[in-house]
Amino acid sequence: MKQSTYHELNPLVRLKELELLAPELMARMIKAEDMTEIEALFRGTIYGEYLSDNFYESFEAALGTAQNNLLAELVKIIPDPNVIWIYTMRFTFHNLKALIKADLLNQDFDDLYIYDGFYSLEQIKTAIRTGQASGLPDILLESIQEVREHFEESNSLQGIDIILDRKYLYCQRKIADSINEPELTKEVISFIDFTNILMVARGIKQKRSRNFMSTALSSHGSIPKEELLDCVEVDMEMLTSYLKTTAYSEVIEPIIKDNTIDLSQLERLCDNYLTSFYETAQTQAFGPLPVLALLNAKSIENKNLRLIITGKRIGLTEDQIRERMRETYVT
Template sequence: MKLSGYHVLNPLIRAKELELLRSDFFEKLLEAADIEEVGELLKSTNYGSLIQPGFEHTFNKAMDKEQANLFDWLVEIAPEKEVVWVYTMRFTFHNLKVLTKGEKLEQDLDHLFVPDGFYSIQQLKEVIRSGESEQLPTEIVASVQEVLAYLQESAILQGIDVIYDRHFLQTQRAVGERLEYPELLSEITHFIDLTNIILLVRGLYQKRSHGFMHSVLSDAGDIPKEELLEFVGGELPAFKEFLRNSVYRDELSAILQEEILDPAALERFKDNYLTDLYQTAQTQAFGPLPLLAFMNAKEVERKNLQLIVTAKRSEIAKERIRERMRNAYDL
């Protein structure tokens, strides 16, 4: 724990927060008559340099490059690099998935690689081919070794996702415990719990077996995995009742009133819930939460902008766009 090391970083983060787009600006984008008006509005923002004729066809790639540059900058200035990796780790494990499948299928899937600020495509390909690495964290090497062992016995590609997803959540918990920030570990365990809830809801709809759910659910959250497994093979109303008595009952109350639990709605709830948790970082002068809150805000902003630009280009109604958006980070 390097609490005092953030006294230099956090003022920089506060300054960067002033560039974030607010909810009222996103409302203007939603109300825009067409993609051209969206472009005109964005010219006055930090994304103005990306707005050229036909920007709607290159916007997503440009935003991905912006994200990569942000990660590189944060890794350079952060007093604890692992704090940044807590957030970018999702891209590390995404890369492991696509590169492992590319190796297995003998296909070039390099275009699906997402820079995470830490590990190059060459480093990940090498550990996937050899199962060994002295440069990568032991958690990554262990996950690759389990996947390679699995592929010796099975050709079902879904197993690759299952193993890497489980290791991702385990690694989140392990890094959170190493860093020793109670607020950060709380955010991580909430993330794992909500991910498990979504996985179980999907499993109930898909009639997944107990064995399958045992392999996909993580035991790194605060809700015991054994309690969740008791609902496998059962009916959705029983699990909804369990959620009504969980620590998430207040936040989930509106969703639980619906007859159908929509996994997509639960994903949006998870993103918004974590954004609300990060909002507490606004009052903190020290520690890693302002950094993570900023990274979360930039990711929400990126998702919302890419959604709006893509949807406006396709002339999708604003009501349909709004229901898919995440809550913006407002100061």
């Protein structure tokens, strides 16, 4: 893939970045006195046109519609579709989880489907039903087959999420390596590392066995899987001590208290750390980073909007909302 093929796409990306909500608007929403004021501010954004009369019941749909429209527009003109899919793959694997369970339980979970820009609801349902579907990559068909074999042997739904989460991380690394953008590869490896750290921390709290965690952890990050498994067999103090010897020591230090990790802050920390990789995109005229930076920024914006709107509705204070918000890079 030649980076010069992005010279027509990235000016459009820069224009789309101008639609990102300003920090000042977010601050006004946080300070809003009531939901009426928040609704008025939200209706004045690019999401307003997708709202129905009932604001709280339709704001999620508005965010989703805006995201779908952006993805559909970008997929048509992206030089390498894998650049979009490495972002939307989370939706693809979410769809696999929901629709495989629906098939096994003979239920209808179609309303859980999330548009990923590539694979339709019917394509995925056909693949689950028949084991094949035109246009689906082999990795997805292999994932479906592995899950079916697991269910036939165990008659348990428990392993489905574990298998598909592991396949998702494998696929992330495989696609990142194929795109061959050093900063993107670093971002994906860090994402895998943070995912593994979160799983190990939760596993220790839940007293999971080494064997169980071995099936859950990915081998495609930079932190050796076996070293993380050693921590599972001991306690949280060993995990925090070990993490202080890794490249993430300074990043994780603020959420380590009394030799334990504040899990409520770990996902937020991960989002902020990964967003920092996209700061490089501001200086790139060509290549895939700017479009990925845009998609990441939109994702963070949506998380923050959900937090503000839902937080205000349930009575969180301004400080409680701010401490949970994700950072965005400055365009």
